[in-house]
Amino acid sequence: QVQLVESGGGLVQAGGSLRLACAASGRTFTGFAAAWFRRAPGKEREFVAYINPSSSNSYYSDAVMGRFTISRDNVKDTVYLQMNSLKPEDTAVYYCAADVPPLGATRWEDYDYWGQGTQVTVSS
Secondary structure: OOEEEEEOOEEEEOOOOEEEEEEEEOOOOOOOEEEEEEEOOOOOOEEEEEEOOOOOOEEEOOOOOOOEEEEEEOOOOEEEEEEOOOOHHHOEEEEEEEEOOOOOOOOHHHOOEEOOOEEEEEEO
């Protein structure tokens, strides 16, 4: 079992930045792929970013490409999401997810382990 805990959410003005962190515990995180998803009020959960276990591959949704960066520190068992140039439409609860490959990087159904979520609110 892997437990995931997100942190770093908050309220920020448009154009600002936040860094989310997802700390894993329970078993070694090294072999796990990880991703960030988000759910805005009244909308479906959507894929944001993915990183493979070795950090050699990462993917982003079109909505965040060029503004967000996913990274990981396998020594600290932590995955990060650096969010720059934030927009009001980025407002959502952000969830960290993880599982052992192979899996569909952008498919939330493929992830068995989830954090509780952290709220990000971007004001205009």
